[in-house]
Amino acid sequence: MNVIAERSTFQSGETGGWTELKVAKVSVMQAPPLYHTTGEVLDVSSAPGLERMARFLANFVTAAAGATRAELNP
Amino acid sequence: MRIAVHIPVALVLTLGLGHAQAQTPAAPKGPWFGLTLPGGTRAPAVLVGTRPPRPVAVPPGDASAPEFDAAAIKADVQTIVQFAVDSRARKEVGNGQMWGRISGFPSSDTTVAWAADQFRQAGITDVRLQPIARDARASLWLPLTWRVTLLTDPAFGPGPEDLVLESALPVGPSQIAGGSLTAPLIYVGTASAAVLSHLDVKGKIAVKRGAVGVFNLVRLPGNELSRDFSDCGNPCLNIGGRDGWFPESLLDRATQAGMPNAVRVRVDLTTQTFRGLKAVNAVAVIPGRSPDTVVLNAHADAWFDGAGDNADGLAVLVALARHYGKAATPPERTLVLVASAGHHTPGINGPRRPIRAKRRSRWASPTTRRSCRRSSIAGPPATA
Numbered sequence: 001m002n003v004i005a006e007r008s009t010f011q012s013g014e015t016g017g018w019t020e021l022k023v024a025k026v027s028v029m030q031a032p033p034l035y036h037t038t039g040e041v042l043d044v045s046s047a048p049g050l051e052r053m054a055r056f057l058a059n060f061v062t063a064a065a066g067a068t069r070a071e072l073n074p
Numbered sequence: 075m076r077i078a079v080h081i082p083v084a085l086v087l088t089l090g091l092g093h094a095q096a097q098t099p100a101a102p103k104g105p106w107f108g109l110t111l112p113g114g115t116r117a118p119a120v121l122v123g124t125r126p127p128r129p130v131a132v133p134p135g136d137a138s139a140p141e142f143d144a145a146a147i148k149a150d151v152q153t154i155v156q157f158a159v160d161s162r163a164r165k166e167v168g169n170g171q172m173w174g175r176i177s178g179f180p181s182s183d184t185t186v187a188w189a190a191d192q193f194r195q196a197g198i199t200d201v202r203l204q205p206i207a208r209d210a211r212a213s214l215w216l217p218l219t220w221r222v223t224l225l226t227d228p229a230f231g232p233g234p235e236d237l238v239l240e241s242a243l244p245v246g247p248s249q250i251a252g253g254s255l256t257a258p259l260i261y262v263g264t265a266s267a268a269v270l271s272h273l274d275v276k277g278k279i280a281v282k283r284g285a286v287g288v289f290n291l292v293r294l295p296g297n298e299l300s301r302d303f304s305d306c307g308n309p310c311l312n313i314g315g316r317d318g319w320f321p322e323s324l325l326d327r328a329t330q331a332g333m334p335n336a337v338r339v340r341v342d343l344t345t346q347t348f349r350g351l352k353a354v355n356a357v358a359v360i361p362g363r364s365p366d367t368v369v370l371n372a373h374a375d376a377w378f379d380g381a382g383d384n385a386d387g388l389a390v391l392v393a394l395a396r397h398y399g400k401a402a403t404p405p406e407r408t409l410v411l412v413a414s415a416g417h418h419t420p421g422i423n424g425p426r427r428p429i430r431a432k433r434r435s436r437w438a439s440p441t442t443r444r445s446c447r448r449s450s451i452a453g454p455p456a457t458a
Contacts, residue, residue, distance in 0.1 A: 014371050014372070014373050014414065014417060014424075014425060017371075017414070017423050017424060017425025017426055018369065018371070018425050018429065020426065020429050021429060028387075030382070031382075031383070032382055033294060033295070034119055034120070034294065034295075034296075034298060034382075035302075035382065035383060036300065036301040036302050036377055036378075036383065037119075037294065037298040037299060037300040037301065037314075037378065038115070038298045038299040038300075038378045038379070039118065039119040039120060039294070039295070039296055039298040040376075040378060040379055040380055040381050040382045040383060041118065041120075041155070041379050041381055042151060042152055042155050042379065042381050042385075043118070043120065043122045044120050044122070044381060044382065045148065045151050045381045045382060045385070045386050046127045047127070047144035047145055047147070047148040048127050048128060048129055048130045048144050049127065050144055050147040050148055050151065050386055050389065050390060050393075051130045051142050051143065051144035051147060052130055053386075053390050054141075054142045054147060054390045054393040054394065054397075055130075055132070055136065055139070055142050057370075057390060057394060058139075058142070058394060058397050061368060061370060061394065061398075061405075061409070062405065064368050064407075065362065065368050065405045065406045065407040065409065066405075066406040066407075069366075
């Protein structure tokens with residue numbers, strides 16, 4: 001995962017579709033080498049990785065839901 | 075963030091004759107000069123070993139959360155992947171060589187409907203399917219049927235038969251008038267200006283210079299079909315790892331044997347450009363204590379099985395729906411979960427649909443709005 005820890009106008013993945021809202025957006029994307037190929041099969045999906053990501057996002061979303069607007073979009 | 079690891083080189087189909095000079099002729103010792111055959115596409119690129127991945131270590135203090143159980147989320151990934159596998163089996167596109175959860179086709183709608191059902195089962199009462207009106211100017215090119223066949227020649231050795239490159243995948247907007255093309259292959263490396271300066275390219279090589287097709291040899295493990303690298307010629311086809319190595323080596327051997335123009339290929343291709351496709355999003359609203367909204371979005375559509383793009387993302391979104399849907403206390407902000415269509419289909423912008431719907435009627439249904447402490451649920455004031 002490449003984390004861009006600063007403000008940017010770059011919009012990866014699905015975030016471009018939300019541009020009209022003009023709010024802070026965060027995209028979490030992991031793109032393996034076999035992206036967009038027939039190699040993207042179930043076997044290469046890590047079950048523990050799924051749980052880690054779900055737990056991380058739950059913490060992140062809960063924090064975002066409780067943050068001030070200034071904290072979300074400084 | 076996409077990691078750019080594809081390193082394409084190109085083979086060009088030409089109608090002319092190549093100019094490469096023969097080196098020391100080598101007598102073929104077996105079919106196809108004794109080269110190892112690519113072996114089709116059944117062997118996966120990634121072999122999963124017997125050692126399991128590192129288990130999850132839940133930080134002390136994190137509450138038990140069965141909705142985040144690794145096996146449960148993986149099972150949902152499998153369910154979502156199966157929607158794509160089913161689309162292939164029922165030949166949703168052409169003869170089933172191309173498949174996925176393609177927005178505008180039943181596989182995508184089935185996936186979104188499944189997500190909506192999971193949202194409801196998570197205890198979320200405000201769940202809707204949003205139809206998406208496609209941009210009338212947009213179109214989706216798809217290959218329906220195709221076959222790339224290296225044509226045998228007695229000079230290649232004893233007994234070779236024509237060889238199908240199973241990992242070949244046409245990319246848009248390839249077309250072949252009459253549906254079939256046979257031409258000699260010429261190797262052009264990376265097709266850079268420096269490379270082409272060493273070749274007799276007049277009227278032969280690049281599309282604009284008269285070539286009749288391009289093969290991109292995609293340097294990836296295995297022998298996978300690959301969607302990226304579009305619009306590189308007409309027709310343009312991506313060739314997977316092992317399949318790509320084979321014609322490249324064959325051209326070397328044929329050139330060494332004094333037959334630089336002997337390698338010929340036949341490409342059969344039918345395509346269709348789809349317009350006026352329709353799709354749906356699934357939108358679930360979990361009322362919060364604040365009128366502000368946090369949107370969680372995962373796209374539901376995919377090319378091929380799409381386990382990583384984006385079955386895993388959608389499965390995690392469903393896990394989050396179960397987490398927040400069962401919460402005893404509402405979140406501070408309202409949460410809107412969107413399983414969207416159109417990430418891969420031009421003219422169907424899934425996220426844009428809920429934004430525009432929000433402007434007309436707010437995120438939530440009237441019932442949900444009444445359940446909020448304030449009178450309405452809205453996004454940021456700038457656009458509400």
